[in-house]
Amino acid sequence: xxxxxxxxxxxxxILRKYQPGDETSVxxxxxxxxxxxxxxxxxxxxxxxxxxxxxxxIMSFEKGVDFPLAIILKRDNTFIGSTGFKLVDFQTAFIGxxxxxxxxxxxxxxxxxEFVYNWLCKNxxxxxxxxxxxYKNQASIRILEKIGIPFELIKKExxxxxxxxxxxxxxxxxxxxx
Ligand SMILES: CC(C)(COP(=O)(O)OP(=O)(O)OC[C@H]1O[C@@H](n2cnc3c(N)ncnc32)[C@H](O)[C@@H]1OP(=O)(O)O)[C@@H](O)C(=O)NCCC(=O)NCCS
Numbered sequence: 001x002x003x004x005x006x007x008x009x010x011x012x013x014i015l016r017k018y019q020p021g022d023e024t025s026v027x028x029x030x031x032x033x034x035x036x037x038x039x040x041x042x043x044x045x046x047x048x049x050x051x052x053x054x055x056x057x058i059m060s061f062e063k064g065v066d067f068p069l070a071i072i073l074k075r076d077n078t079f080i081g082s083t084g085f086k087l088v089d090f091q092t093a094f095i096g097x098x099x100x101x102x103x104x105x106x107x108x109x110x111x112x113x114e115f116v117y118n119w120l121c122k123n124x125x126x127x128x129x130x131x132x133x134x135y136k137n138q139a140s141i142r143i144l145e146k147i148g149i150p151f152e153l154i155k156k157e158x159x160x161x162x163x164x165x166x167x168x169x170x171x172x173x174x175x176x177x178x
Contacts, residue, residue: 018057025079026050029100038134042162091127135170
């Protein structure tokens with residue numbers, strides 16, 4: 001996909017393309033046990049893990065396939081998490097999101113994800129919007145319900161969760177067809 005803006009503004013947040021130097025901020029959320037519990041990638045142990053991710057995030061945005069966006073608080077420029085979308089085929093976008101646990105329960109994730117979802121809904125290249133979460137991830141389930149992304153199905157033991165002893169667990173899938 002071409003011409004994805006490198007920066008978006010919501011009421012309280014800036015969503016922007018990753019930049020060199022973001023690894024320290026990524027490490028804060030990606031190394032936090034509570035934050036990464038339900039993620040499908042392993043917790044970062046080293047700053048170099050976060051550096052690799054930042055390099056990937058910048059490169060993939062430029063390639064036009066995966067568009068990770070840093071979530072920044074407008075009020076004081078704090079980097080609090082990440083959202084964005086990835087093209088899983090030429091018409092389907094998968095939305096991802098994570099917020100450092102210090103910033104949960106303030107509506108920031110809803111604000112960021114709803115913005116990305118609405119932007120995708122208006123993009124003529126996109127026909128399907130999907131996302132997924134661990135079946136016990138209540139905050140995530142609630143956000144997707146609030147935004148109105150339709151629940152599609154639960155797949156049993158379909159995803160490996162590296163931060164839950166690397167076991168497979170049930171996963172809830174959501175899909176909007178435009
Ligand atoms: C999921 C996540 C992004 C939510 O971030 P957040 O900023 O706290 O979300 P919001 O404040 O916008 O909304 C959370 C909603 O979930 C609700 N919620 C939170 N924990 C809950 C729980 N244990 N049970 C039920 N509802 C819960 C909140 O009350 C709120 O709903 P409300 O507005 O109706 O009160 C954040 O918890 C996170 O980053 N988790 C770790 C990473 C992750 O799981 N990412 C998703 C991978 S699929």
